[in-house]
Amino acid sequence: MEVVRGITMHTIVIVVDKPEKSVSMTTLLQRMGFKTYVAQSLYEGLRVIDQEMPHLVISDALLSDGTVGTLYDRLQQQPLLSNTPMLALVANKSKEQLTPLKGRKFAGFLLGKFDGKTLVQKVKEVLASNSNVSPYFVKFDKTDIENKLTLCVQATVLGKSGDQVIYLSESEVDPDASLVCLPDDSSRHPALLKMGTNIIKGEDIYNIFPLSRIKGKGRRWLCDLPDIRMIGDGDGSANRRLMFYDPNMNRFEQFKEVLSGYNMELIHMASIQAAASFVARDSASVQCIYLDELPSDSGGIQFKEALSRVSPEIRPPVIAGTGSLNARSTSEIRFIRKPFGLGVLVEMIDAAFKSKESFTGKTANLGVTYQAPAKILGLDETGGIIQIKFPMLKGTQVRLEHSLLHDLWDGENKVDIIEVATLPGKPDVWQAKFVANRALGNKAKYWERVQKALEGHLAEDPQESA
Structure with a gap:
């Protein structure tokens, strides 16, 4: 069984006699993706280790109320923690510093002043055998x-908005997920849902699924759901403006002509840098952003930074084309894999516009999973x-x-x-x-x-x- 590298965050407990000693270590280890806890005595160290079950312990050789040797011995007395690797920080080669190490099998020690590079190398060596999972992981x-x-998410079917079904649920859904919608009412048939998108309003999460992508006998009762009207934010206008980045002008003109038939106004950006500048300056003037691609170069970084500085209340949802199978959608940026059909793009853009609106009207409120x-x-x-x-x-x-x-x-x-x-x-x-x-x-x-x-x-x- 293979486990993806980096999916598990390792936990490290640092035991030192003075808090200032831990500052550089915690900063460095947290940047590496580790979760750290700091204790300032032998007693506190034992308490934290017992509670957190760390994957590694780093300790000063001498502590205010004991030594690293005593800490080692105490852990050896507990079967659950006896295999916890330990790194000893030894200030010098004096007898007082070295005596606690004698006769004990430490994973390693660091001698002299703090050296970040050496620490990183040693931590990686110690955790190499469990680089992807916790040492306690049971396969x-x-x-x-x-x-x-079975993976389950509770949801409530509210109704339809046009040709899309609206759910209120506990979780966001990914467009690539195929989910079985199982009604609480056994008289209703299940349905297979695909191409879901999300609307987040405060603490409420709404999932939107296009009827054209829903399969199974349950599609019949979903088609009979009550209609839910959409009310736009702000002045309630029906303005559907879309910032559209595409370096190919001819392709943009084709999209512009087709999408105008869906009551969409496109604002063209010929470069990702221009798109970033627009987001920083006029993001509130559009309801959605489409990117032909989100490059990984400085232009893409510039765009992401500009987007992150926009207040969440007015930040427009982003749809980005990609040819990568590993591109990962987030709540801010939704990837659409190329080549894609025009219908799929229209559905995603329409859902993005709806994310700026609110629902009104009588809802069905049917429980599903x-x-x-x-x-x-x-x-x-x-x-x-x-x-x-x-x-x-x-x-x-x-x-x-x-x-x-x-x-x-x-x-x-x-x-x-x-x-x-x-x-x-x-x-x-x-x-x-x-x-x-x-x-x-x-x-x-x-x-x-x-x-x-x-x-x-x-x-x-x-x-x-x-």
């Missing part, structure tokens, strides 16, 4: 526990890693339906997706790191529950008993 393919699960198949690769001290066939958005909240997780979390199976990446060379395979609500707090106590749950399910497995 399901090494057990007989079923690895298939989005479902998609997934695999669980394993569990660790904060949650685990799942594998899916479509990208998800960081920050998404979902429910994971699996018998082991149901028992482990007492039915509270909602998790937060904190990192998403695709497998190298496999653009249709995505992995997501999740944090379980039940894992918040003391990780050691939570991990005891995980181990008991794993043992219980292994004992119940018929293949195991056979």
